Structures are given as structure tokens and as C-alpha cells.
Amino acid sequence: MNNLISMRDLTKEEIMLFMETAAKIEKGELNPNMERKLAALMFYEPSTRTHFSFATAMKKLGGQTITMRGTQNSSVQKGESFADTLQTLAQYADIIVLRTGIEGSARYAAEVVDIPVVNAGDGANQHPTQALLDLYSIIKTQGTLENLNIGVAGDLRFGRTVHSLVYSLSEFNPKFKFISPSFLQMPSYIKDDLVSQNIEFEELQEIDQKIEELDVLYVTRVQRERFADPEEYEKAKSSYILRRSMLAGVKDNFRVMHPLPRVDEISTDVDDTPYAYYFQQAKNGVYTRQAIYAVLLGGLK
């Protein structure tokens, strides 16, 4: 594997390689040595968490990072092309981690440079490292990715994170419950894909409707801007807030996940239940990104 651009490029075996590598690193069974490695973190769009997570992961492996933020104070402001900026950074660094707002730019970058490129989010397109850390969180809590009952709640229409997650899990025979207001439902092209792969899903309107059947509930934010009418938002909002009182009948292995930041879609009284997993999930992001560096920079031995 030379790059990590899109979950759709990955085979099931490649996904499992990332999972196993992350697990070994977490348990201390694998210590990839990145002492002489330098990651260039090119963040054309702000993302504090993703940036911290990539920087932390490299530093924990003994490597270094350099960061370019936005286009301020850089040669991009002077009219240097994106390709030239990439080429130049590729002379310094061993790997490029790229975040932009422009769809397809990560794949373009991978064409331009000879060193590995990791897509840390390109516009409405893909965010594969988030998907991998979500999968790692699922496998850690459930012991497997196969045959799980997964609820996905919130803005399913525009949420790139949930689209990536649904695509990546579809290799593993899941059953989905899609929970959202009717106008923020999963896009039909994704549902059509699921139908063609014989993957079961149902669409629900209340977050606790079939919560007792779930292994994982993945909650995302419903943004106020999506609602034409503020009253509609206030009304709809309460249907998508997860509260402690809803957790009475859930399975023991049930876990609540969230890509963070949370606003109020998970009530804070859920935080100290055994089902809350979102903060550990963020920690898993570091193991996953360590695994990504290890796989792409030859650190598996």
C-alpha cells in the first residue's frame, strides 16, 4: 500500500491489517521506529483534533512533524501551484498528511509526489482515517467487525463520516438502523448500493426506538443550519438526543460512539455509564494513525 486516499480503495484484508497493527501498537507488541521520519502535515482547512492526533501519533513513534496551515504566509499566497508546494514538501518529508476543502485533491496529490499521501479529509469526499479509527473502536469493543447491529443517528444526508463508516462496514455483513429526520435521511445512492449488496437496513425517526437491538450506536450532530424553520429544529432536536434514561434495556456490549465534537446530542449524564465510548474513541485515533504511519512507512517489523 502506498497511499491512504479512500476507504473504497481498501480491500477487507487491508482494513484488517490496519486493525491488527493498531492493536499491536496499543498492546506494546509492535514498536515501529520512526526516529528518522518526518511527516508533513498540510492543513489547508482548520481541524484541530485531526491535526493533534496525527502529530501525537508521529511523536509517540519517535518521529517528527512539520505543519503548514492554511495558505497564509506560504508560497501558495504568491501563486505557487498546489503541485509545486507538494513537490517541495516531498523533498523534506517522508509522508504527507493532507487536509483540504477540495474534493479529489488527496488523490491528485498522490499522483504528484513519490512519497506516501494520507487523506485527512478532502471536502465532502472522504475521511478514511476517521473511518479506520471508528472501525478500530468497534472491533475493540465488540471483538469483531462481522455481523454487527449498528445504529447511525443524526445528519445522515450530509455527514461524510457516516457515509465512509457505512461503506467500510458493508464488507462485514452488518445490519443498519438509520435514525434521522426525514429530510436528513441517508442519500438514495448509498441505500441503493446497500440493497444491491443485500445489506439489511431500516430507517427510524426516534433515537431510542430499537436501541435494545443495537451493538453500537454511532451518533452525529444535527446542525441547526440544516433546518429551514428554527421551530422545526427545536422540535426535531429532542428526538435525536441520547439520554441516560434510554439506556435501560441495552445489551451489555452496547457502546455509544461519536466523532466529536459533541454539542448536545448526547446528554452528559450518559458520560459515566459503561456504554459511553466517545472519549476512548478519540484515543483510538492515535493508535490508528500510528498504525497508518507504520503500514505506509514500512514499520511493521
Place this chain on the structure above:
Amino acid sequence: MLIKNALAALPGGHDFIRCDILIKDGKIAQIGSDLSDSEILDVKGKQVFPGVIDPHVHLNDPGFTQREDFYTGTCAAAAGGVTTIIDMPCTSLPPVTTLQNLQAKLREIEPKAIVDFALYGGISGQSFAHCEKNIAELSEFVSGFKTYLISGMDTFHSLDHFQLEKVLKISKKYNRPVLVHAEDISYIQSAQQAGFANSVAGYYKTRPEIAELLAVNSAVALAENTGADLHVVHVSSAAAAQVVANSTVSGETAPHYLHFDLEDFQKIGTPLKVTPPVKQPGNKEKLWQFLAEGKLDFVATDHAPAPAAMKNASIMQAYSGIPGLETSFTYLYNAGFMQKKLGLQRLLQVTSSQAAKKYYLKDKGAIKVGNDADLLIYDQNKNWVVDGAKFYSKGKLTPFQNMKFQGKIDKTLVRGKIVYDEQVGILAQPGSGRFLKPC
């Protein structure tokens, strides 16, 4: 031929897909990885888009070839990544108002075209009396019928509301859209006699936002009453776009309305004189928004060039119209896609697939197996500064003069043949472009 190592913008995705595209007999035969063929075009590191479809151009041939002819106009198209154009019926002599005129035009233009083309028929004030017969005879050959609610052309007069209603009803029977230039004639004619100064501000006052809004409201009412397929060309203001958005009617806008406003017009002068004129600041942002949201259907250039001599006149006398074919895609790529106003899919829709669908263009509008291999190869790593003097069009004055773009059109392919190469120039023989009947 095999296009090797393409980063292709395929329909439906949010990403370019690294693939090879195999072309056989002018069609896309296969899209995959590691394909092979005896003839290879390696495009590594370059993006491949479906060829642009520009459904609103005035190539002026025959009759007004001092402004453009079908060879120079289709060369301009090729250089702009445009692989199909639809030519307007009004700016040629004779105008395309009868089947006989259409045949005469085809005889003149077919030997000159280097990209594929379709034609509109037109219903003018002069030809209205015979519209029933003309629409019946022309429908097989034309993509729609162009009409004006106000016209500055002696050879192609406008229609009134009663006449437009009748044209809508008849076109509906033949399943063809009616296109309308919508500005209000009574408002504008009075304003033209009001004695405004011969200046940009004076010209604008004869055709402000309200003149467009009045006409779009009327046209939409007529369309919705008749249930006909109406399309509003070159929407230039936010208010008119809002009416289109809330109606069953479709609409297009042009790059110049997305980029310029009245303040720019004051600075640039006649090289930005278009009809309808660009509007007050604040409109263009909303036009972008409507375009992004799908409330305006696509972008067309209204390419209407003229030699500098016709543009270098006072604002009231100067020719109204600008060349657009050679800058439209690169502009939309930079100002739309790179500025995140349009996602990749929306870029494909507004430059190609929506017009293919609207105007019944068979096997056009997307990179997919079975379609014509109409492709635009884009080199994102070349910078380009617009210089109208280098245009293939006879219109050399452009309001986009000196604009800096990231990326440049590297090659344009029509049905698998390279018709334009940035290094070499035009590579197609006149007459290689095909006339497209609607399917």
C-alpha cells in the same frame, strides 16, 4: 486509443478515479485499470473531465461572419474544452426559422465545424404567423425553440405574451423546450427614451434587475399555465433566479454574471457590455448559491463575440456580447470548484450532464462506457493568464483579460480524436464536427 493513468471525474463520485479509458470507434469502450492498446495517450497527473457542453452560443454563420464563423467559433470551443455547442438561430442570415433556412445553414456550417453541434430553431416576430408549420417541421432537427421578449435585432423581432403562449403550446406537442430571453420590453423601451446618459450607469438604468424580473414573472406564468417546458436563458439577477427556482421552469446563468457586477462594468466598460447587463453588487453571490443548490440548472456562455472595432464605441453604441467559450470551464474550475462553491459532481452537472439531458443529446455529458469519447484533459499544474489577443475567436476583447487561473486545458478530444492540444494548437480538420439531432 487508450487514455492511460487518467484522474477521471466519473459521474456520481466525489473524487477523481485513477483509471485507464479505452476508446474504440469514437466511443468509450472500457474504463478500468491496467488496460492496454496499441495507441496510448499517457495523462499521468492530469484530470480528465467530460467535454463541456455549451448550450448557448452565437457563432453568427452565415450572415454575420465578421463577428465569428463556424470554424473560428468551434476552434474557440475546442480550446475551451467544449466538445458540443448549441448554436442560436437568431444571429445568422437567414435566421433558423424554417426548415429550408436550417438546411441552408447546415450546408454552410457543416464543412467548418470541428466540435459537435446542435441547433435551435427560432420563432421571431416576423416568422410567428407560420409558427405551427415551422415548429412541426423543425422539431426533428432542433434542440429547442428560441424566443425573445425583447430583441435588438432587425432580422429577429421579439414576441409578445400572446405569441409566446402559442409557441409554448405548440412546442409542448412536439416535446421541445422553448428558450426565452426575458427582459421586459415596455419597461426598457420607455427607459431608452428617458434620456439617460450615454454611460455605463445610463445603459444599466435601461435594463436593471426589475426589467428582468418583470419578464421572468410573465414567462413563468405563461409556462405554468400551458404546462410547457420553458427555459430562461442567461439569468443575471438574484430576484429573477429566485422566481425560476420556485417554478417548474429551468434556467441558466453565465460566467460573467457569476463574476462581475455593475462596479466592474464601470471600470471595464464595453468589453463587459452584455445583454442583459451585469447587475448591482450582491447578485452574483446569490447566483452562485442558486447554481450550487441546483436551483439554476447549468452554465452557458452566451458566447457572442465581435471584433474590437465593434466594441470600441460609446457604451450605448458598442456591440453587446462577449466571447466566452475559451474561458468558461477554467473559470468555473477556479472560481467554482477550487473556491468550494461547486462540488465535483455539481461542476460536472453544470458544465456537461444537465445540458445533455435537457436538450436530448445522445451519448453525451458523462464519462461512461457507451458514451462518445468527448473529453477535456486538465493540467492543474500549469498556470494561465487570460489574454484575449490569443483567442481563436474573432472576439478578442474579454472582461476576463489578465485573470490568473490555476490549471490549463491540456487537450480536448471529440469522439476520441484530439481536436486541441495546448502545445500544438488546433488539430482537427474543418468538417470533423458532427451535427447532432435531438434523440
